[in-house]
Amino acid sequence: MKKILIALAAVASLGAADFAAARPTPVCDHYVSYLLRTAALDSFPVVLAAVLPCFWIYLEVGKSIHARAAKPNPYQAWIDTYAGDEFESAVRAVITTTDDVAHRASDDTLAAMHAAFTRATQLEWMFWDSAYRLADWPV
Numbered sequence: 001m002k003k004i005l006i007a008l009a010a011v012a013s014l015g016a017a018d019f020a021a022a023r024p025t026p027v028c029d030h031y032v033s034y035l036l037r038t039a040a041l042d043s044f045p046v047v048l049a050a051v052l053p054c055f056w057i058y059l060e061v062g063k064s065i066h067a068r069a070a071k072p073n074p075y076q077a078w079i080d081t082y083a084g085d086e087f088e089s090a091v092r093a094v095i096t097t098t099d100d101v102a103h104r105a106s107d108d109t110l111a112a113m114h115a116a117f118t119r120a121t122q123l124e125w126m127f128w129d130s131a132y133r134l135a136d137w138p139v
Contacts, residue, residue: 026137027130031123038116045105048098049113053121058082059091061128 024032038050062082069079081087102113129135 025130025135027123027126027135031127034119034123042112042116043109045101045109046112046116048101050116050120052094052098052117053124055091055094057124059088062087
Protein backbone atom coordinates (compact mmCIF):
# COMPACT_ATOMS: atom_id res chain seq x y z
CA MET A 1 0.00 0.00 0.00
CA LYS A 2 2.82 2.42 0.87
CA LYS A 3 4.37 1.75 -2.56
CA ILE A 4 1.08 2.61 -4.27
CA LEU A 5 0.68 5.80 -2.22
CA ILE A 6 4.23 6.88 -3.04
CA ALA A 7 3.59 6.21 -6.74
CA LEU A 8 0.38 8.25 -6.61
CA ALA A 9 2.21 11.10 -4.92
CA ALA A 10 4.89 11.02 -7.61
CA VAL A 11 2.24 11.02 -10.33
CA ALA A 12 0.70 14.11 -8.77
CA SER A 13 4.18 15.72 -8.61
CA LEU A 14 4.09 15.98 -4.83
CA GLY A 15 7.29 16.05 -2.90
CA ALA A 16 7.76 13.91 0.21
CA ALA A 17 7.08 16.87 2.50
CA ASP A 18 3.88 17.76 0.61
CA PHE A 19 2.73 14.17 0.77
CA ALA A 20 3.45 13.93 4.51
CA ALA A 21 1.57 17.21 5.17
CA ALA A 22 -1.51 16.22 3.16
CA ARG A 23 -4.69 15.80 5.15
CA PRO A 24 -7.67 13.69 4.17
CA THR A 25 -10.84 15.28 2.89
CA PRO A 26 -13.97 14.97 5.05
CA VAL A 27 -15.27 11.94 3.17
CA CYS A 28 -11.86 10.25 3.13
CA ASP A 29 -11.52 10.90 6.86
CA HIS A 30 -14.97 9.42 7.52
CA TYR A 31 -14.33 6.39 5.29
CA VAL A 32 -10.96 5.61 6.88
CA SER A 33 -12.46 6.09 10.36
CA TYR A 34 -15.31 3.74 9.47
CA LEU A 35 -12.88 1.05 8.28
CA LEU A 36 -10.63 1.44 11.34
CA ARG A 37 -13.62 1.26 13.70
CA THR A 38 -14.91 -1.81 11.90
CA ALA A 39 -11.49 -3.46 12.04
CA ALA A 40 -11.18 -2.71 15.76
CA LEU A 41 -14.67 -3.66 16.89
CA ASP A 42 -16.15 -6.19 14.48
CA SER A 43 -15.47 -9.79 13.57
CA PHE A 44 -13.19 -10.93 10.76
CA PRO A 45 -16.14 -11.69 8.40
CA VAL A 46 -17.53 -8.18 8.87
CA VAL A 47 -14.10 -6.63 8.31
CA LEU A 48 -13.72 -8.58 5.07
CA ALA A 49 -17.09 -7.33 3.88
CA ALA A 50 -16.18 -3.76 4.80
CA VAL A 51 -12.86 -3.68 2.91
CA LEU A 52 -14.09 -5.56 -0.15
CA PRO A 53 -15.72 -2.56 -1.89
CA CYS A 54 -12.43 -0.65 -1.91
CA PHE A 55 -10.66 -3.50 -3.71
CA TRP A 56 -13.52 -4.27 -6.06
CA ILE A 57 -14.40 -0.70 -7.02
CA TYR A 58 -10.75 0.25 -7.63
CA LEU A 59 -10.49 -2.72 -9.99
CA GLU A 60 -13.61 -1.71 -11.91
CA VAL A 61 -12.64 1.97 -12.05
CA GLY A 62 -9.12 1.07 -13.16
CA LYS A 63 -10.41 -1.18 -15.93
CA SER A 64 -12.93 1.44 -17.07
CA ILE A 65 -10.35 4.22 -17.18
CA HIS A 66 -7.81 1.93 -18.87
CA ALA A 67 -10.29 1.23 -21.67
CA ARG A 68 -10.94 4.95 -22.30
CA ALA A 69 -7.86 6.92 -21.21
CA ALA A 70 -5.81 8.82 -23.74
CA LYS A 71 -2.10 8.04 -23.87
CA PRO A 72 0.32 9.31 -22.82
CA ASN A 73 -1.38 9.90 -19.51
CA PRO A 74 0.21 11.36 -16.37
CA TYR A 75 -1.81 8.82 -14.32
CA GLN A 76 -0.79 5.80 -16.41
CA ALA A 77 1.04 4.08 -13.55
CA TRP A 78 -2.08 4.33 -11.36
CA ILE A 79 -4.32 3.14 -14.20
CA ASP A 80 -2.04 0.22 -15.04
CA THR A 81 -1.86 -0.84 -11.39
CA TYR A 82 -5.60 -0.98 -10.83
CA ALA A 83 -6.45 -2.35 -14.27
CA GLY A 84 -3.66 -4.93 -14.14
CA ASP A 85 -3.87 -8.70 -13.94
CA GLU A 86 -1.96 -8.84 -10.63
CA PHE A 87 -4.42 -6.52 -8.90
CA GLU A 88 -7.39 -8.34 -10.45
CA SER A 89 -6.06 -11.65 -9.11
CA ALA A 90 -5.77 -10.13 -5.64
CA VAL A 91 -9.31 -8.75 -5.83
CA ARG A 92 -10.71 -12.08 -7.01
CA ALA A 93 -8.97 -13.74 -4.05
CA VAL A 94 -10.58 -11.27 -1.62
CA ILE A 95 -14.00 -11.84 -3.23
CA THR A 96 -13.56 -15.62 -3.00
CA THR A 97 -12.42 -15.43 0.61
CA THR A 98 -15.33 -13.17 1.54
CA ASP A 99 -17.80 -15.49 -0.19
CA ASP A 100 -16.32 -18.54 1.55
CA VAL A 101 -16.54 -16.86 4.95
CA ALA A 102 -20.10 -15.70 4.23
CA HIS A 103 -21.22 -19.24 3.36
CA ARG A 104 -20.14 -20.40 6.83
CA ALA A 105 -21.47 -17.36 8.71
CA SER A 106 -24.47 -17.27 11.02
CA ASP A 107 -27.51 -15.30 9.92
CA ASP A 108 -26.58 -12.44 12.26
CA THR A 109 -23.01 -12.31 10.98
CA LEU A 110 -24.22 -12.44 7.38
CA ALA A 111 -26.58 -9.53 8.04
CA ALA A 112 -23.69 -7.58 9.61
CA MET A 113 -21.51 -8.40 6.59
CA HIS A 114 -24.19 -7.10 4.21
CA ALA A 115 -24.57 -3.92 6.26
CA ALA A 116 -20.79 -3.35 6.31
CA PHE A 117 -20.48 -3.99 2.57
CA THR A 118 -23.34 -1.60 1.84
CA ARG A 119 -21.97 1.18 4.06
CA ALA A 120 -18.45 0.81 2.66
CA THR A 121 -19.82 0.91 -0.89
CA GLN A 122 -21.70 4.12 -0.07
CA LEU A 123 -18.55 5.62 1.40
CA GLU A 124 -16.47 4.51 -1.60
CA TRP A 125 -18.95 6.22 -3.93
CA MET A 126 -18.85 9.34 -1.78
CA PHE A 127 -15.03 9.24 -1.83
CA TRP A 128 -14.92 9.23 -5.65
CA ASP A 129 -17.69 11.84 -5.87
CA SER A 130 -15.92 14.16 -3.43
CA ALA A 131 -12.70 13.87 -5.43
CA TYR A 132 -14.59 14.69 -8.63
CA ARG A 133 -16.14 17.74 -6.96
CA LEU A 134 -12.82 18.69 -5.28
CA ALA A 135 -14.69 18.73 -1.96
CA ASP A 136 -12.76 19.92 1.05
CA TRP A 137 -13.39 20.94 4.62
CA PRO A 138 -15.93 23.80 4.63
CA VAL A 139 -14.29 25.44 7.66
